[in-house]
Structure formats: structure tokens, C-alpha cells
Amino acid sequence: MEKSITNNKKMIGVVLLIILALPIIVQDNNFRHIMILFVLYAALGEAWNIITGYAGQTSFGHAAFFGIGAYTSTVLLWKFDIIPWIGMLIGGIIAVVVAIIVSYPAFKLTGHYFAIATLAIGEIMLQLFVSWEYVEGATGIMLPIKENGYKYMQFHPMNKLSYYYIVFGLFVITVITAYIVGNSKMGFYLKAIKENPDAAQSIGINVTRYKLYAMMVSAFLTAIVGSFYAQYVTYIDPFMVFPLALSMQIVLITVIGGLGNIYGPILGAAILIPLSQYTRIIFGGTGKGLDLIIFGALVVIVTIFQPNGLVGLFENLFKKIKKKEAINDGKLHDVS
Amino acid sequence: MESYMMSVDNVTMKFGSLVANSNVSFNVKEGEIVSLIGPNGAGKTTLFNCVTGFYKPSSGKVIFNGADITGVRPDKIAKLGLTRTFQIVKPLKSMTVKENIMTGAFIRTNKFSEAEKIAEEVMERINLIEKRDYLSSSLTIADKKRLEIARILATQPKMIMLDEAMAGLNQTEIKEVMKLIVTLNKQGMTFVIVEHIMEAIMPISDRVVVLNAGVKILEDIPQNVVNNDEVIKAYLGEKYHAKNQKS
Ligand SMILES: Nc1ncnc2c1ncn2[C@@H]1O[C@H](COP(=O)(O)OP(=O)(O)OP(=O)(O)O)[C@@H](O)[C@H]1O
Ligand SMILES: [Mg+2]
Numbered sequence: 001m002e003k004s005i006t007n008n009k010k011m012i013g014v015v016l017l018i019i020l021a022l023p024i025i026v027q028d029n030n031f032r033h034i035m036i037l038f039v040l041y042a043a044l045g046e047a048w049n050i051i052t053g054y055a056g057q058t059s060f061g062h063a064a065f066f067g068i069g070a071y072t073s074t075v076l077l078w079k080f081d082i083i084p085w086i087g088m089l090i091g092g093i094i095a096v097v098v099a100i101i102v103s104y105p106a107f108k109l110t111g112h113y114f115a116i117a118t119l120a121i122g123e124i125m126l127q128l129f130v131s132w133e134y135v136e137g138a139t140g141i142m143l144p145i146k147e148n149g150y151k152y153m154q155f156h157p158m159n160k161l162s163y164y165y166i167v168f169g170l171f172v173i174t175v176i177t178a179y180i181v182g183n184s185k186m187g188f189y190l191k192a193i194k195e196n197p198d199a200a201q202s203i204g205i206n207v208t209r210y211k212l213y214a215m216m217v218s219a220f221l222t223a224i225v226g227s228f229y230a231q232y233v234t235y236i237d238p239f240m241v242f243p244l245a246l247s248m249q250i251v252l253i254t255v256i257g258g259l260g261n262i263y264g265p266i267l268g269a270a271i272l273i274p275l276s277q278y279t280r281i282i283f284g285g286t287g288k289g290l291d292l293i294i295f296g297a298l299v300v301i302v303t304i305f306q307p308n309g310l311v312g313l314f315e316n317l318f319k320k321i322k323k324k325e326a327i328n329d330g331k332l333h334d335v336s
Numbered sequence: 337m338e339s340y341m342m343s344v345d346n347v348t349m350k351f352g353s354l355v356a357n358s359n360v361s362f363n364v365k366e367g368e369i370v371s372l373i374g375p376n377g378a379g380k381t382t383l384f385n386c387v388t389g390f391y392k393p394s395s396g397k398v399i400f401n402g403a404d405i406t407g408v409r410p411d412k413i414a415k416l417g418l419t420r421t422f423q424i425v426k427p428l429k430s431m432t433v434k435e436n437i438m439t440g441a442f443i444r445t446n447k448f449s450e451a452e453k454i455a456e457e458v459m460e461r462i463n464l465i466e467k468r469d470y471l472s473s474s475l476t477i478a479d480k481k482r483l484e485i486a487r488i489l490a491t492q493p494k495m496i497m498l499d500e501a502m503a504g505l506n507q508t509e510i511k512e513v514m515k516l517i518v519t520l521n522k523q524g525m526t527f528v529i530v531e532h533i534m535e536a537i538m539p540i541s542d543r544v545v546v547l548n549a550g551v552k553i554l555e556d557i558p559q560n561v562v563n564n565d566e567v568i569k570a571y572l573g574e575k576y577h578a579k580n581q582k583s
């Protein structure tokens with residue numbers, strides 16, 4: 001069977017290597033900061049893609065899992081001196097538990113109703129943390145300063161590269177997970193559920209269970225990225241880690257890049273993160289929200305002209321080039 | 337006492353005040369081909385939905401291989417070996433033919449390579465092997481119907497329920513589906529078939545159940561059904577009646 005480019009391990013490896021090498025080669029802290037955000041959002045997009053791109057269950061509330069990850073590792077470090085690596089894992093597990101509790105009833109809803117329910121979950125989390133005194137409510141938490149190094153995931157602010165290695169590692173985990181899911185029984189089942197739940201059921205697929213699996217994986221991955229984020233910015237409050245804007249950014253990045261495709265979130269983040277950073281730099285404080293307006297416009301354009309996202313655009317180009325080559329080689333058979 | 341592979345026992349299905357199935361009962365023995373006929377809106381698809389778990393019947397019971405499957409989820413019923421196709425085909429559009437069939441095969445295995453193997457075998461058997469890499473959305477209606485059957489064959493069922501697998505096909509294609517059913521049946525597969533094309537199913541059916549307005553009005557061997565005046569006039573239409581009279 002002809003391998004599609006999205007299934008090509010070598011291709012994925014090359015893309016990852018380039019992403020890893022860029023901030024090592026370019027020794028500019030501003031650039032490295034943008035690379036960290038790029039990889040962080042790409043990782044969030046990969047995680048979100050599993051439940052929405054693969055399984056077709058639109059989540060507008062992924063900030064909930066991100067915030068849970070951020071708060072769990074932070075609180076554990078702050079109150080109990082537990083290293084963020086363990087905090088990250090526990091945050092992931094708590095996110096999974098929350099995902100199960102909220103998704104199980106939410107999966108009874110379909111389509112737009114499910115999406116609205118997830119939206120509510122994100123907002124509920126925000127309000128919950130704003131009013132929760134144990135975690136300092138709206139005031140937020142400043143991370144205690146520990147010794148520099150990988151153990152506490154704390155480095156000199158000028159040492160962006162070490163932070164980069166960590167978030168890149170998490171990103172690779174999300175990419176590998178997405179690849180494994182996409183090319184396994186689970187991926188087939190999720191796609192079947194997305195395409196046609198009745199057909200899926202008729203061939204033995206427990207629709208609710210597999211949607212739940214997808215949500216659990218997605219929530220875990222989102223939460224561990226949230227833990228990293230807290231370590232990187234060293235201060236968190238509910239409005240930073242639970243905002244609707246974050247949920248929406250994850251959605252936009254993946255939709256623009258390409259739903260249900262490994263390269264989608266990478267491409268989407270590669271375009272949108274620098275864009276949002278530079279609009280902020282250019283327009284200063286007033287630029288707040290401008291990036292979202294541009295994102296929104298892009299989504300409209302992309303969904304109208306290229307529903308498969310930018311990846312779809314590239315795949316079509318790729319196919320056309322191959323077709324041309326085949327014609328030139330005089331061995332064109334079925335290229336459909 | 338005779339043992340049946342499936343017993344539909346007094347199944348009633350109401351949608352509000354509409355009674356789509358009213359106390360319908362029939363049995364299917366292992367290795368049989370039983371056809372379910374009746375005019376549009378007779379309740380055939382509804383009965384399929386009740387039997388395969390897509391609807392929970394308002395009352396009545398369905399027994400499959402000794403297990404009470406009334407109101408059991410469709411995926412569980414499929415795991416027990418009872419699967420159905422849909423009147424309106426439901427291909428997994430973004431997947432290739434092979435991937436569609438593999439999705440069915442995963443019911444009995446977690447291994448990718450094993451699912452591939454099962455899909456290959458099914459595609460060979462059902463004449464889809466040349467189209468294995470076609471996107472299922474690009475198939476002709478005949479191939480889409482064939483794919484529906486292939487996908488459930490990959491679940492390695494004990495009984496197959498076909499809901500108008502021949503509708504919209506031309507004569508040659510209908511013959512092919514008939515041949516496929518007969519071949520599978522010879523290999524031991526049990527069938528319940530809903531079909532409007534009498535010429536196609538009468539010759540291959542062991543028994544025919546006639547539904548009208550949700551009620552079972554007759555159950556007999558094909559010859560008796562096609563010669564039953566009441567059935568011909570009321571349920572197969574005047575045209576078929578007239579044609580039969582001529583010959
Ligand atoms: N989900 C539903 N809700 C309400 N009414 C329904 C539903 N499904 C079927 N019906 C009604 O039940 C009756 C039987 O429909 P059904 O689809 O079972 O008929 P059928 O014998 O399969 O007809 P056809 O030959 O046209 O496929 C029809 O009057 C139909 O409108
Ligand atoms: Mg019908």
C-alpha cells in the first residue's frame with residue numbers, strides 16, 4: 001500500500017529534528033522563547049487532535065486540563081516540595097480522572113451540545129479556582145525558588161534552551177502518542193466513531209468507551225504540558241491557565257493546520273504562534289485580542305477553502321507534483 | 337424441541353402512537369436464509385433495529401444463540417456474532433476500502449497485522465481486492481453495498497442481517513450479490529434478508545416472513561408466498577400479481 005506522507009515515520013523524524021535543531025542553531029533568546037511557545041502549543045494541538053480530530057468530539061474546554069496540570073505540579077511543589085516531574089505525572093492523572101467524571105455524562109450529548117458542555121467545564125474550572133482559597137484564588141501562586149537544574153525544572157531565565165529541551169520532549173511524547181493512536185485499533189475505532197457512530201456500533205465498537213479513552217489520553221497530555229507551562233512562567237493564576245482564549249487557541253491552531261493529522265497542529269502553531277507574538281510586539285498592550293481576530297478570520301478562510309487545513313493544501317500539492325512526475329516518467333496509472 | 341439460532345418473540349415497537357412493529361414473532365435456524373418482505377413502511381428496518389440493539393423494543397424478546405439480547409447494545413450483539421448492514425449505506429468515508437474492512441476485523445483482534453490479514457481474506461472473497469486502496473466515498477453504489485457486507489464479514493459473524501443490499505443495483509450486480517449470499521450460506525452462514533426485489537430473493541430463501549403495517553401476516557416457503565393471492569395483491573402490488581397471472 002502506498003504510504004501517505006502522514007504515515008511516514010522518517011518524514012516525522014526529519015520534521016522533529018528540524019524543530020529540535022532550530023533554537024540550538026539560532027542563539028537568540030527571543031527566538032527561543034517563541035520556539036518554546038510554538039512547541040508548547042503544537043503539543044496542546046496534538047493532544048486536542050486525539051479527541052476532536054480523530055474521535056470527532058469537539059472540545060472547547062481543554063484549558064480545564066491544562067490548568068489542572070499547571071496547578072497540580074505548582075501546588076505540590078509549593079506546599080509539599082514535590083518535584084515538578086512527579087507533580088506533572090500526578091497532574092496528568094488528576095486530569096484523567098476529571099476527564100472521566102465530566103465526559104461520561106457529556107458523551108450522552110452529541111455534536112454542538114457536547115461542545116457547549118465542554119465550554120462550560122472550562123469556565124466552571126476557572127470559577128472554581130478563582131474562589132478556592134487553598135490555592136490562593138484569583139491572587140495566583142508564585143513558584144518557590146529552588147536550585148537551578150532539571151530536578152526542579154528551574155533554570156536561569158536566560159537559559160531558555162533547557163526549558164526548550166523539556167517542552168520539546170513533551171511535544172515528542174504527544175506526537176508519538178498521536179502516531180500510535182492513529183495507526184492502531186484505537187485510531188481506526190475513533191475515526192469510525194467520528195464518521196458514523198451507527199456503523200461503528202454495528203461492527204462491535206463500544207462508542208462511549210472509545211470516546212472516553214480518547215478523552216483520557218488527550219486530557220493527560222494536555223495536563224503535563226500545563227505543568228511545564230507553570231514551571232516556565234513561574235507564576236500562575238486562574239485567568240492565565242483556565243481561560244477560554246486558551247481553549248480557543250488550541251482549537252484554532254489545529255483547525256487551521258489540519259484536523260486529524262499529525263502535522264496539523266505543528267503547521268498551525270508554526271504559523272499562528274509567531275503571528276500572535278509579533279502582533280503583540282507590534283501593537284503592544286492594545287494588541288491583546290488582535291491575534292484572536294486574525295486567527296478567527298483565518299479559520300473562516302481555511303474552513304471555506306480548505307476544510308482539511310493547511311496540511312490538506314500541502315497534501316494536494318504533493319499529490320499534484322507526484323502525478324506530474326508519474327506522467328513524466330510515463331508510468332501513470334491510478335493516482336486517485 | 338427444535339433449537340433456533342434466533343427467536344424473535346412478540347416484538348412490539350412503538351414510536352409515540354405509531355406502532356411500527358406489533359407482536360412480531362419468527363425463528364431462524366442455523367444455516368437458513370430467511371427473508372423479510374413487505375411494502376414500504378411495513379416495519380422491516382424497525383425490526384432490524386430492534387433485533388440488533390439499535391432500538392429497545394417496547395415489549396417482546398429477542399434470543400440469539402440462547403442469550404437474551406433484548407435491548408442489549410449493538411456492539412455487544414455484534415460481538416456475539418449477529419451483525420447487520422444498513423439500508424442507507426454507511427461507508428467510513430475518509431477511510432479506504434481496506435481500512436473500512438480492517439475496522440470490522442478489529443472486533444476479534446487488537447493486532448494491526450492480524451486485522452490486515454482478515455481484511456485481505458475478506459477482500460479476496462468478496463471481490464474488492466483491486467479496490468482496496470480506493471477511498472470508500474469514491475465507490476459506486478454497488479461497491480458501497482458490497483463494502484457494507486465485507487465490513488461485517490470481517491467481524492466473523494454467525495448471522496448476517498441484510499437490509500436491502502440489492503436496492504439500486506443493476507441485474508448483473510444483483511446476480512453477484514445473490515451468488516455471494518448463496519456461497520456464504522453454503523459455507524454455513526445464516527441470513528435474514530430484507531429485500532424488495534422478489535425475483536432475487538425468492539429463489540434463494542428457505543422461508544419468507546411477510547410484514548404489513550407492522551404486523552406479520554404470513555410466514556411460509558417462497559412458492560406459497562408468491563402464490564398467496566392475498567400477499568400478491570395487497571403486499572407485492574398489482575403489477576407483480578398481473579405479471580404472475582400472465583405466465
Ligand atoms: N425512529 C423513528 N421514529 C419514528 N417513526 C419511525 C422511526 N423509524 C421508523 N419509523 C416509522 O415506522 C414505520 C416503519 O418504518 P420502517 O423504516 O421500519 O419501514 P420499512 O419496512 O423498512 O420500509 P422501507 O421498505 O421503506 O425501508 C414507518 O411508518 C416509519 O415512518
Ligand atoms: Mg427499510
